[in-house]
Amino acid sequence: MxxxxxxxxxxxxxxxxxxxxxxxxxxxxxxxxxxxxxxxxxxxxxxxxxxxxxxxxxxxxxxxxxxxxxxxxxxxxxxxxxxxxxxxxxxxxxxxxxxxxxxxxxxxxxxxxxxxxxxxxxxxxxxxxxxxxxxxxxxxxxxxxxxxxxxxxxxxxxxxxxxxxxxxxxxxxxxxxxxxxxxxxxxxxxxxxxxxxxxxxxxxxxxxxxxxxxxxxxxxxxxxxxxxxxxxxxxxxxxxxxxxxxxxxxxxxxxxxxxxxxxxxxxxxxxxxxxxxxxxxxxxxxxxxxxxxxxxxxxxxxxxxxxxxxxxxxxxxxxxxxxxxxxxxxxxxxxxxxVRTGKTGQMVRTAGGRMFSTELFDYVNKSLLTAGHRQIRAFHVVQTALEDFTVRYVTEAEEPGPALAACEKGLREVLGAQVRIVFEEVEEIPRHPGGKLGYFTCQMPPQA
Ligand SMILES: [Zn+2]
Structure with a gap:
């Protein structure tokens, strides 16, 4: 009171x-x-x-x-x-x-x-x-x-x-x-x-x-x-x-x-x-x-x-x-x-039963902006196994290295130091039917 x-x-x-x-x-x-x-x-x-x-x-x-x-x-x-x-x-x-x-x-x-x-x-x-x-x-x-x-x-x-x-x-x-x-x-x-x-x-x-x-x-x-x-x-x-x-x-x-x-x-x-x-x-x-x-x-x-x-x-x-x-x-x-057709909530699951809201990726993106790393235009994370993540990103910069390093650091801070993160440059990130760029796709087999 x-x-x-x-x-x-x-x-x-x-x-x-x-x-x-x-x-x-x-x-x-x-x-x-x-x-x-x-x-x-x-x-x-x-x-x-x-x-x-x-x-x-x-x-x-x-x-x-x-x-x-x-x-x-x-x-x-x-x-x-x-x-x-x-x-x-x-x-x-x-x-x-x-x-x-x-x-x-x-x-x-x-x-x-x-x-x-x-x-x-x-x-x-x-x-x-x-x-x-x-x-x-x-x-x-x-x-x-x-x-x-x-x-x-x-x-x-x-x-x-x-x-x-x-x-x-x-x-x-x-x-x-x-x-x-x-x-x-x-x-x-x-x-x-x-x-x-x-x-x-x-x-x-x-x-x-x-x-x-x-x-x-x-x-x-x-x-x-x-x-x-x-x-x-x-x-x-x-x-x-x-x-x-x-x-x-x-x-x-x-x-x-x-x-x-x-x-x-x-x-x-x-x-x-x-x-x-x-x-x-x-x-x-x-x-x-x-x-x-x-x-x-x-x-x-x-x-x-x-x-x-x-x-x-x-x-x-x-x-x-x-x-x-x-x-x-x-x-x-x-x-x-x-808004039943709005945003889809998803959790990221890693080893040991740890779970994270996919909003995590939004926060990583915000931290990049705050730190002035504007070289990554958009990114999308694909999880293929409990500890394996591929970050597909779009860039127009010659040297996106510092932004990628900052992105990796942000991801590791939450997902853990043990996860494997691979970066892959792409031309564009496919949109959801609603027109949104999603942050995350899980490609793990369901029983993983
Ligand atoms: Zn009412």
């Missing part, structure tokens, strides 16, 4: 203050707007969209391509070109707003293709508020204990230590999804019990490993007082939903987002996924970039409404999802979508 209060009353407001935009004020606003009518929400979204386009009018990349500094109707907006990941990758600097305030630099290597972008204070506060609003639907409030099974930075220990400190101040136990050995999980049980988390959050694949281990150790998790298990970053399979719900004795909700926009769609207690339409405009487009009808899978294209320092306008995320019509029984008019 004291920890909850310290985090809610002291640390979170202080962090908001330092960030320059109050997360709690944004949360109060989002809790008001969620009861608005669809028309009110749509009008508000359009007003914010116009502000975004005004900010984009100062961005060299958009200016040079003749984007209008304002739009009069939704149709005008929908006539703007779709922004590709490759454009953001190749024109990072010219996509930044020279007068856009102090957006902090932020990098991500989401989906195998490294992309850099920045998030400003307004974006961060609103995104965080969007997360807490949806958790509030399940009775979880800011500052309450959170158990997160998530990736951790690879590379210099400093970053991981800093993140752990921040997690501690946020009343959050950050469990690395890259270290889920039976011994590691057993050492967590007393910490989890002390934390008594109200929210369990993370990759479904990682949570599944944790829950199965607890089950085989005869450790109960359903008496901790968990109110919500929120899964994100990967497809949440039905069997995982059942497994996690039973293990924690709590409802399981799916959360959808990506590095560029954070989490922006959340399932409510009725199992419908609502878009935080006060923060983003989400479109679902067919092959010719025309909107698909409700109930039909389309490519997810997103515009961020509160990131004037680097506005991404009609950005193709690389996932498929389905726009859903109708009104949710929960009464909120936030638009509905379904």
């Amino acid at each position: 004291l920890r909850t209060l310290l985090t809610r009353r002291l640390y979170m407001p202080l962090a908001s203050f330092l960030q320059g935009e109050s997360m709690f004020a944004c949360l109060a606003e989002l809790e008001r707007t969620q009861s608005w009518s669809s028309e009110e929400l749509r009008a508000r979204q359009f007003a914010d969209l116009r502000d975004t386009l005004r900010a984009a009018g100062r961005v060299p990349y958009y200016r040079d391509r003749g984007y209008p500094a304002d739009v009069g109707t939704w149709e005008d907006f929908l006539a703007l070109p779709v922004l590709e990941k490759s454009e953001v990758r190749d024109h990072f600097q010219s996509l930044r707003n020279p007068g856009g305030g102090e957006s902090l630099g932020h990098t991500s290597g989401s989906t195998g293709e490294p992309v850099r972008f920045t998030h400003g204070p307004a974006f961060r506060s609103r995104h965080e508020a969007g997360q807490w609003r949806s958790r509030g639907w399940f009775g979880v409030r800011p500052g309450e204990g959170v158990l997160a099974v998530w990736g951790r930075p690879v590379g210099p220990a400093r970053e991981w230590n800093l993140l752990r400190l921040k997690s501690f101040l946020n009343h959050l136990l950050h469990v690395s999804a890259f270290d889920l050995s039976p011994a590691f999980i057993r050492a967590l049980y007393p910490q989890i019990r002390r934390l008594r988390p109200r929210l369990v959050y993370g990759y479904p694949s990682g949570l599944e490993v944790l829950v199965r281990q607890a089950e085989s150790d005869g450790v109960r998790l359903d008496d901790l007082g968990v109110r919500l298990v929120a899964c994100t970053a990967e497809v949440l399979y039905g069997f995982q939903r059942d497994l996690l719900g039973t293990a924690f004795g709590a409802p399981v909700a799916d959360v959808y987002g990506c590095g560029e926009f954070g989490a922006f769609a959340h399932q409510c207690p009725h199992g419908r996924m609502h878009v935080a339409c006060e923060n983003v405009v989400v479109e679902f487009l067919d092959e010719s970039d025309r909107p698909v009808p409700a109930g039909t899978p389309g490519q997810v294209v997103v515009t961020s409404l509160h990131n004037p320092g680097m506005p991404l306008i009609r950005y193709r995320v690389g996932d498929m999802a389905v726009p859903v019509e109708g009104v949710c029984p929960c009464g909120r008019n936030l638009p509905l979508m379904d």
Whole structure:
């Protein structure tokens, strides 16, 4: 209780203050707007969209391509070109707003293709508020204990230590999804019990490993007082939903987002996924970039409404999802979508039963970007045996050696020094049907 209060009353407001935009004020606003009518929400979204386009009018990349500094109707907006990941990758600097305030630099290597972008204070506060609003639907409030099974930075220990400190101040136990050995999980049980988390959050694949281990150790998790298990970053399979719900004795909700926009769609207690339409405009487009009808899978294209320092306008995320019509029984008019065709979660298994979320590869990619190793354009890891990995990579550099060495070091840090890693240069990395570059393919025989 004291920890909850310290985090809610002291640390979170202080962090908001330092960030320059109050997360709690944004949360109060989002809790008001969620009861608005669809028309009110749509009008508000359009007003914010116009502000975004005004900010984009100062961005060299958009200016040079003749984007209008304002739009009069939704149709005008929908006539703007779709922004590709490759454009953001190749024109990072010219996509930044020279007068856009102090957006902090932020990098991500989401989906195998490294992309850099920045998030400003307004974006961060609103995104965080969007997360807490949806958790509030399940009775979880800011500052309450959170158990997160998530990736951790690879590379210099400093970053991981800093993140752990921040997690501690946020009343959050950050469990690395890259270290889920039976011994590691057993050492967590007393910490989890002390934390008594109200929210369990993370990759479904990682949570599944944790829950199965607890089950085989005869450790109960359903008496901790968990109110919500929120899964994100990967497809949440039905069997995982059942497994996690039973293990924690709590409802399981799916959360959808990506590095560029954070989490922006959340399932409510009725199992419908609502878009935080006060923060983003989400479109679902067919092959010719025309909107698909409700109930039909389309490519997810997103515009961020509160990131004037680097506005991404009609950005193709690389996932498929389905726009859903109708009104949710929960009464909120936030638009509905379904992501059953989204990302596939997978675990990497190595000798001794060690398991890692494939998000590991994303973290390795991020560490390469952070260290300035931009020579690898994309990579894909193929596992052929428990300890054998082939890294297929695309490069345009004459000397990718240092980047490859850094990549190998990052992989070994998590997979272990004993694994065999072979690098193989390729022309291109085949995409998944949804258009995404996957990071990982397992080619091991099932019984290996
Ligand atoms: Zn609902």
